[in-house]
Amino acid sequence: MQALTTRAKVAVNKKMSFKERMYIPAILGGLSITLRHFFKKKVTIQYPEQTREFAPVYRGHHVLKRDENGAERCTACGLCAVACPAEAITMVAAERKKGEEALYREEKYAAVYEINMLRCIFCGLCEEACPKEAIFLTDEMVLTDYARKGFVHGKDKLVEPMDKDKRIDVSKRQTKEVAEFKTHPEFAHNQVYTKSLK
Amino acid sequence: MTFTAFLLYKALLVLIVFTISLVIAMYSTYAERKVAAFMQDRLGPNRAGPFGLLQPLADGVKMFMKEEIIPTVSSKFLFILGPSIAMFTSCITGAVIPWGPALHIGGNVYPLQVTDINIGILYIMAITSIGVYGIMIGGWASNNKYSLLGALRASSQMISYEIAMGLAIIALVMHTGTLSLNKIAAMQTGWHWNIVYQPLGFVIFLICAFAETNRTPFDLPESDSELIGGYHTEYSSMKLGFYLFAEYINMFISSAIISTLYFGGYHMPFIERLGMPENLAAILGVVFLFAKIFFFIFFFMWVRWTLPRFRYDQLMNLGWKVLIPLSMFNIALTGTLMWFFGRLH
Structure with a gap:
């Protein structure tokens, strides 16, 4: 069998030599190791002041996007809930009334949209499944709670703020490749949005 | 010096020594956590005050605020007596340590030592032996198996290592010809530190000092991973604090004793040649002694965060089969060398 590392040593039950039985050289060796670590750079990240650097495609807290006019993109089709391997997503659909066109993009919208963050495994399958470019995972952390x-x-x-300056930027997760993939005829209804990216 | 002035000066000295040992013990807990953290590439406590310097205060307040629990099945008097003895014995050993050369103020001589008894070393040995009672009584009075095991381990360990420690000191006493710590410190001028003449004795003494203060790798009485904390399992609040505190005071005192016995006490080579005024030299002497003490306190911590704990039989083997014969050999060696070369000083 091939060895996994080169560090493997065959254990031998030989008698220890006098030098080994004195322990003092070994102890001094250990002391020098700890002293070297004493002066090493510390790995601690002091959390509230410093934050760990995230990968550009980090998958954190979800966001429900609005379109350019501020209307919610989600149409409560349920594909994300179906795609979710952890069954963390539930929703209740409702029909858009007259006068609500500015709030919801399509005739059907999600009246209730809930994600259980304790179930979620942050795999990102929901955003992959979404035909409306409505749900994305951001680089924000899920905040803690007591209950x-x-x-x-x-x-x-989940829904991003209406204010244009406060919109959550997901361009890192929505790269050109993703956008191109979504220009496929079956996503034709999103063309307005994806064209703007190109 | 009038009697009242003498009394006042001694009282002041006692107060200062007492305060210093408490403050150093307090900040040793902080230093221990910092050293541990640094050796493990962490930062350690740094939230309470600048660099976490107020951490010991926060810990102290926490200790006082904790609920005081005395188990109903324990014997209450002994349960309280245990930590009291531990704290008391660790505080009174500072009395015989010469903290510096004498100060000369207005024609009077003020030695920086609370009392110069001519059997200073024996006094320290006696007090550390009483210190075992604090742990033993506390562990036994808790009426808990883990506490009892810890107490048993503590007493057998400390008694075994006291022998080797005493034998190492005998060689030193043969060499110096006195039991008074003041004289031992005073004779180590220049490079005549006792470590030069007693290297083997020093190694034995150092190992025994680790065992006497229950520090890793000899922390079997506490051994959190197997005895849940050993003799102080049942203790809470400030009584636990006393036990932990006593350990740090012991560490400070044994560092002071090691520095005094083997590392020239308040002496530093070449400093006498500068021809400084007497009082300035005395104060510098105190500074040198404390520098040595701090180094040894750091060494205690350094070893703690490097070595794992001994197994119990290994501990006993080391104490009885290695250290005692070695210290006897050291006595014989010292005697032979003195026979040929006379007193080396």
Whole structure:
């Protein structure tokens, strides 16, 4: 069998030599190791002040996007819930009334949209499944809570703010390749959005 | 010096020594956590005050605020007596250590030592032996198996290592010809530190000092991973604090003793040649002694975060089969050398 590392040593039950039985050379060796670590650069990240650097495609807290006019993109089709391997997503669909065109992009929208953050495994399959470019994973962390209830995030925590300056940037996860893939005829209804990316 | 002035000066000295040992013990807990963290590539406590310097205060407040629990099945008097003895014995050993050369103020001589008894070393040995009672009584009075095991280990360990320690000191006493710590410190001028003449004795003494203060690799009485904390398993609040505190004071005192016995006490080579005024030299002497003490406190911590704990039989083997014969050999060697070369000083 091939060895996994080159560090493997065959254990031998030989008698220890006098030098080894004195232990003092070994102890001094150990002391020098700890002293070297004493002066090494520390690996601690002091959390609230410093944050760990994230990968550009980090998958964190979800966001429900709005379109250019500020209307919610989600149409409550349920594909994300079906795609979710952890079954963390639930939603209740509703029909758009007259006068609500500015709020919801299509005739059907999600009245309730909940993600259980304790179930979610942040795999990103929901954004892959979404035909409306509505759900994305961002580089934000999911905040902690004392009770389980607090981890079921509804639309109040998921939908991005209406204000144009406060929109959440997902361009890193929505690269050109993704956009190109979504120009496929079956996603034709998204062309307006994807064209703007090109 | 009038009697009142003498009394006042001694009281002041006692107060200063007491305060210093408490403050150093307090900040040793902080230093221990910092050293541990640094050796493990972490930062350690740094939230309470600048660099976490107020951490010992926060820990102290926490200790005082904790609920005081005395187990109903324990014997209450002994349960309280245990930590009291541990704290008391560790505080009174500082009395015989010469903290520096004498100060000369207005024609009077003020030695920086609370009391210069002519059997200083024996006094320290006696007090550390009483210190075992603190752990033993506390562990036994808790009426808990783990506490009892810890207490048993502590007493057998400390008694075994006291022998080797005493034998190492005998060689030193043969060499110096006195039991008074003041005289031992005073004779180590220049490079005549006792470590030069007693290297083997020093190694034995150092190992025994680790065992006497229950520090890793000899922390079997506590051994959190197998005895849940050993003799202080049942203790809470400030009584636990006393036990932990006593350990740090012991560490400080044994560092002071090691520096005094083997590392020239308040002496530093070449400093006498500068021809400084007497009082300035005395104060510098105190600074040198404390520098040596801090180095040894650091060494205690350094070893703790390097070595794993001994197994119990290994501990006993080392104590009885290695250190005692070695210290006897050291006595014989010292005697032979003195026979040929006379007193080396």
